[in-house]
Amino acid sequence: xxxxxxxxxxxxxxxxxxxxxxxxxxxxxxxxxxxxxxxxxxxxxxxxxxxxxxxxxxxxxxxxxxxxxxxxxxxxxxxxxxxxxxxxxxxxxxxxxxxxxxxxxxxxxxxxxxxxxxxxxxxxxxxxxxxxxxxxxxxxxxxxxxxxxxxxxxxxxxxxxxxxxxxxxxxxxxxxxxxxxxxxxxxxxxxxxxxxxxxxxxxxxxxxxxxxxxxxxxxxxxxxxxxxxxxxxxxxxxxxxxxxxxxxxxxxxxxxxxxxxxxxxxxxxxxxxxxxxxxxxxxxxxxxxxxxxxxxxxxxxxxxxxxxxxxxxxxxxxxxxxxxxxxxxxxxxxxxxxxxxxxxxxxxxxxxxxxxxxxxxxxxxxxxxxxxxxxxxxxxxxxxxxxxxxxxxxxxxxxxxxxxxxxxxxxxxxxxxxxxxxxxxxxxxxxxxxxxxxxxxxxxxxxxxxxxxxxxxxxxxxxxxxxxxxxxxxxxxxxxxxxxxxxxxxxxxxxxxxxxxxxxxx
Amino acid sequence: xxxxxxxxxxxxxxxxxxxxxxxxxxxxxxxxxxxxxxxxxxxxxxxxxxxxxxxxxxxxxxxxxxxxxxxxxxxxxxxxxxxxxxxxxxxxxxxxxxxxxxxxxxxxxxxxxxxxxx
Numbered sequence: 057x058x059x060x061x062x063x064x065x066x067x068x069x070x071x072x073x074x075x076x077x078x079x080x081x082x083x084x085x086x087x088x089x090x091x092x093x094x095x096x097x098x099x100x101x102x103x104x105x106x107x108x109x110x111x112x113x114x115x116x117x118x119x120x121x122x123x124x125x126x127x128x129x130x131x132x133x134x135x136x137x138x139x140x141x142x143x144x145x146x147x148x149x150x151x152x153x154x155x156x157x158x159x160x161x162x163x164x165x166x167x168x169x170x171x172x173x174x175x176x177x178x179x180x181x182x183x184x185x186x187x188x189x190x191x192x193x194x195x196x197x198x199x200x201x202x203x204x205x206x207x208x209x210x211x212x213x214x215x216x217x218x219x220x221x222x223x224x225x226x227x228x229x230x231x232x233x234x235x236x237x238x239x240x241x242x243x244x245x246x247x248x249x250x251x252x253x254x255x256x257x258x259x260x261x262x263x264x265x266x267x268x269x270x271x272x273x274x275x276x277x278x279x280x281x282x283x284x285x286x287x288x289x290x291x292x293x294x295x296x297x298x299x300x301x302x303x304x305x306x307x308x309x310x311x312x313x314x315x316x317x318x319x320x321x322x323x324x325x326x327x328x329x330x331x332x333x334x335x336x337x338x339x340x341x342x343x344x345x346x347x348x349x350x351x352x353x354x355x356x357x358x359x360x361x362x363x364x365x366x367x368x369x370x371x372x373x374x375x376x377x378x379x380x381x382x383x384x385x386x387x388x389x390x391x392x393x394x395x396x397x398x399x400x401x402x403x404x405x406x407x408x409x410x411x412x413x414x415x416x417x418x419x420x421x422x423x424x425x426x427x428x429x430x431x432x433x434x435x436x437x438x439x440x441x442x443x444x445x446x447x448x449x450x451x452x453x454x455x456x457x458x459x460x461x462x463x464x465x466x467x468x469x470x471x472x473x474x475x476x477x478x479x480x481x482x483x484x485x486x487x488x489x490x491x492x493x494x495x496x497x498x499x500x501x502x503x504x505x506x507x508x509x510x511x512x513x514x515x516x517x518x519x520x521x522x523x524x525x526x527x528x529x530x531x532x533x534x535x536x537x538x539x540x541x542x543x544x545x546x547x548x549x550x551x552x553x554x555x556x557x558x559x560x561x562x
Numbered sequence: 563x564x565x566x567x568x569x570x571x572x573x574x575x576x577x578x579x580x581x582x583x584x585x586x587x588x589x590x591x592x593x594x595x596x597x598x599x600x601x602x603x604x605x606x607x608x609x610x611x612x613x614x615x616x617x618x619x620x621x622x623x624x625x626x627x628x629x630x631x632x633x634x635x636x637x638x639x640x641x642x643x644x645x646x647x648x649x650x651x652x653x654x655x656x657x658x659x660x661x662x663x664x665x666x667x668x669x670x671x672x673x674x675x676x677x678x679x680x
Contacts, residue, residue, distance in 0.1 A: 219598065247652055276656045284656075298632070299595035299605045299612070300655035306613050320598025357598040403651040403665070407602060414670070456638040458597050483638050484597070529597065529634075 059156045059166060059390040061096070062103065069157045069255070074105040077113055077273060078257045080120030081266025086274070087112040094251045097163040097398040098389050100437035106250040109274030111282035114242065117270035118288045121213040121240040124267025129210040129238040133188045140185035140236060142263040144178045150259045151175070158224050158252040159389045163398040163439070164352050166390050176518055177228040177256075180536070183520030184232035187538040201555035207548040208541065210238030211290035211314075215283040217276075217304075219295045220246035220400050221355040221460075225518075227253050230293050231269060233540035242270045242289070244280055246296075248400050276300070287311055291544065294318070295357070298529060305532075316533025316543055318357060318526060320458045321486030324479040325349070325360035325515065326469075326501065328492040329369045338513075339376075342491045345515045346377045346464070350384060350396055350443045354462040355404070357530075358487030360515055362455055364478055367468040374423070374466065377445075381424055384443050387431060398438040399461060405439035408461030411454055412444055420448035420465070450478045458484070472497060476504045485527030489515045508534070569622040569629045569644040569668075578648045578660040579625050582606065586658070592624075592646065594631040594668060595655065604629070604646065604668045605657040642670035 063071030074091060076083040086107035093102045107113070128136070147154060154177075155169035164173070196204040214234050218226040223245060234241050245253045250273040257271060272279055280300075284292050284307045292315045294304045301317040308315035331342040349360050365373055389397035399405040405428070412426050425444030430436070443462045446454050455465045469475040479488060485507040492498050492513070502510040508525045511517065518524070518536065525534035533543055571579070583590060589609035596602060605612070609627065614620075618630045621644055629646065648660040649667045660666045 221598075247654070275653070275659075277653060277658050281656045296598055297595045297603075297655060298597040298635075299593045301597070303612060303656055318598070320596075401651070403649070403654075406649070410669075411602075451640075453639055453642075457602060460598070483634055 057392050058388065061390060062157055062160050067156070068153045069160070071104050075107070075251060075254045077107050077109060077117070078254065078261060078269070078271040079113075079117045080123070080270065081261065081264075084113075084116065086110065087116070094161070096160050097400050097439045098160065099434055100402070100439070103161060104251055106254070107273045109272050109279050111279060113272050113274065114279050114282040114286065117242040117272050118213060118286060120267040120270050121242050122288065124265060125210070125212050125240045128240055128265060128268050129212070131238070133191060136236060136238060137185040137189040139264060140181045140188065140232060143260045144181035144185070146259050146263055147174065147181070147256070148178045151178075154224065154252070154256060154259065156390060157255040159397070161252045162220065162223055162249050163389050163400055164355075165394045165397045167392050167394065168352060170392070172518075173222055173225045176520075177224050180225075180228040180232045180520045184236035184538075184540075187233075187541060188236035191541065198551075201553060203552050203554070205550040205552065207550070208237065208545040209548045211544060211546060212239060213289055214239045214241055214291040214293065214544065215286065215289040216241050216243045216293045217280055217283065217296065218243065218245055220249040221352060221357070223249040223252045224256055226295060227256065229535045233535070234293075234544050235268060237541045237544035239290075239544055240268045240270070242272065242283060244272055244274070244276075244283055247275060284308075285310070289313065291315065293533075301531065314543070316531070316535075318486070318531040318533070318535070319529060320357045321359075321484040321507070321526065321530050322362060322456060322458050322482045323358050323360050323484070323487035323489070323507065324362045324364050324482070324505070325489035326364045326475050326479060326491065327366065327369070327373060328472075328475070328494070328497065329366040330493045331491050332369045332373060333493060338493065341513070343373070343376045343380055345489060345491055347380045347384070348515045349464040350381070350462045351516050353397055353399055353441075354408075355400060355460050356516070358509065358516070359460070360487070360489050361459060361464060362450070362482075363464055363466040364469050364475055365466065366475070367470055370468045378424055381443050381445065386429055386440060386443070388435060396443060396462060398435075398440045400439070402439050404460065405441055408441050408459055408463060411457065411459045411461070412446070412463060415446040415448065415452065415454040415465070418448065418452045418454065420446040420452060420454055423447050423466070425462075450481055456482065472501065476501060480504075480506050483528060484530045486525075486530035487511065567622040568641075569624065569646060571624045571646040572648070574648045575646040575660070575666065576625055578664060578666070579627055581661055582658055590627040590658070592627060592629040592666070594629070594635065594644075596632075596635050603654055603657070604666050605655055606653070606660070606666050607656070607658065639670065645669045645671075
């Protein structure tokens with residue numbers, strides 16, 4: 057089925073001509089009254105206008121967050137969990153509309169937002185509601201009369217800067233643990249995707265106490281910096297590229313506050329020859345596992361963008377995969393049959409195409425795709441790229457650089473040691489995939505790969521409860537797991553003596 | 563750090579630098595980024611904004627503005643020759659714009675020796 061584009065007659069998503077920042081539970085116009093146009097990448101046409109905020113708006117949001125932080129921080133775990141569950145319920149009740157809004161703004165196929173992004177948002181809030189509710193402190197009996205109590209205390213107000221590739225899920229990944237731990241957030245969405253999170257706030261704004269969540273849109277150089285350098289935040293969380301990641305850590309060092317940064321990857325997806333030992337459902341799953349590089353148009357930090365295939369099955373396995381890739385349906389992201397939508401922006405599209413050119417210049421073979429995808433009619437102005445596979449060598453730049461598009465770099469390996477060497481020959485260490493019917497080998501490879509997440513006989517699953525984060529330059533910190541409560545808390549130790557005896561030193 | 567001029571700039575990039583310098587009232591610096599989302603683009607900051615260290619190298623100085631890259635990143639990219647240019651679009655990360663709806667970009671040419679097949 058095809059959903060009607062947001063704002064058009066018959067659409068399940070309403071679009072106002074203009075949106076404001078969400079501060080202190082209210083819609084607040086940017087102080088300088090500047091706005092910018094937000095486009096859909098599907099057609100290149102405007103959706104609406106969003107604030108082009110300035111540092112003064114960040115200060116307003118921080119005022120609201122600080123006004124809310126004591127009451128929220130002192131709320132019982134039961135009450136906080138109830139709010140997180142209410143957020144989850146509200147999102148679930150509005151799943152279809154949010155899925156359509158996010159798809160239209162980002163370009164990701166609605167089949168993905170309906171089946172992955174939005175259900176995962178719901179799951180994350182419920183998971184962290186449970187984590188908050190079931191949290192227990194630890195006590196240490198130092199001796200008979202001396203007890204160390206450990207309490208978790210909120211940090212206060214945190215700054216959170218999220219990327220464009222999963223506008224709602226990345227918001228949930230950061231908001232859910234921060235709120236569960238009793239913090240208030242000032243969030244800056246990514247510049248290409250400022251609107252769908254405002255649609256999310258239309259849905260959840262009235263179930264969250266005023267000031268607990270504040271969202272300010274605008275340019276990174278202005279408000280991103282104003283937030284990250286602000287002495288009124290107690291932590292900064294960021295997902296994005298490496299230069300900004302270093303800046304974030306630099307600013308955090310200056311304020312002596314913690315930061316978590318997730319900075320991307322160039323994830324290997326490794327297929328051992330035994331995947332072809334039988335023509336069965338597992339082989340089918342493995343072939344799909346390779347094609348998952350096109351999930352979310354390849355705009356995923358963990359995109360399995362390097363396929364390493366054992367040499368003796370290469371021809372046969374790639375034949376199956378290429379057949380599957382050739383069948384990818386590309387087009388209107390709001391069509392539930394569409395598997396590949398447009399890239400998020402014209403500049404991302406250009407970057408991806410320039411990498412395909414670099415690959416050609418380096419001598420990589422283009423096995424399929426390799427061009428801008430030209431669609432007809434309404435979508436002729438969309439930012440589409442053909443699903444592409446480049447065959448080459450791991451030293452090539454297309455194997456080393458994160459392309460962030462539907463471009464797979466494929467190469468072969470001889471044996472397990474060779475596979476591990478190629479897998480680890482990268483600056484990054486965020487994700488990896490291992491496909492084999494040999495459990496012992498899967499375990500060895502999983503432990504040997506220097507990456508924070510090794511999907512074993514699966515890929516691109518993001519359940520709450522499985523820790524996610526990077527090794528090497530892919531970043532510092534973890535998300536998606538209750539250990540996040542540590543990232544968003546102070547530890548308070550009360551060291552208590554129950555003895556009346558003096559020390560006797562003075 | 564010894565200056566190896568491995569970067570040049572198009573006239574459009576030099577004009578943009580002059581304009582941004584005038585608007586900001588000070589010198590600028592560039593840092594090549596990589597990784598997730600807006601990776602692979604050069605970031606333009608007020609000079610001194612980004613703390614460079616021994617892990618970085620300077621590719622050259624364009625009209626008084628130094629251009630840095632992480633050494634490991636440079637090696638992974640095959641030590642290419644860089645050209646700074648501008649294109650329509652919005653700046654990413656915390657980068658300054660190259661003008662109204664303009665952004666800085668780098669183009670690279672990898673020398674034949676830069677890519678060593680394993």
